[in-house]
Amino acid sequence: MNKRILIVEDNALLREMYRSALKPLGAELVETQRGLVVPDLVRSHRPHLVILDLILPDISGQDVLKSLRQNPDTASISVLAVTNAVTAGDEASLRALGFSGLVTKPIDIRTFAQTVARYLAS
């Protein structure tokens, strides 16, 4: 079965980078720039992993995660937070919120691809 990844990122340049960085994994990519539509997209596409920017134009990444975790249909999906040193806080506090892991910008492409591959394999 083809693995699917939902990318939630409003930054066009980063989406371009993700497409190329993740291409070798052979996963199907679904993209959105908006956080509010994520629960619907997760229900309709059933991705194996969500890569979620924490600063979005319409809602915070933390609130997107909360809505996913509150719904039994979407509660168990793996969600990687993408953030920078200013907004990250520490990884432990993000994990306590329910994030599966953290990717910090500037993104190291090799580490990023390896991290995503690990979540797809699990």
Add this chain to the structure above:
Amino acid sequence: MSAASARWTTAISDREQLLGQDTVRRMSSIFLEELEAQLSGALEAVRTGDLLSARRAMHSLGGNAGALDLLELATLAQQCEAACLAKDASCAEALVREAIPLARENASDLRQRFGLT
């Protein structure tokens, strides 16, 4: 060539190897397309005390800069974000003003490397 310039040349070559030259060129093109609006938006926002908008503009700029290994600019943008979060408008404005010439210098380097206008 300065040490910083040599470091960037090596880093961007590594990105090209990993992502492909076409992708990094497209990323550079997006950086150039968005840059002036981000800088003027951030400056206008800090001048008027709209630190939320300033933070968003500098967050976008910092994300773009980091993805192209423009680390000095990415760091300045993050510092500005932190100042906006701390509601320190004068510090945020100083950081935006510091970022402007650096961002334009970086833009010039990208134009030269990828033959972009």
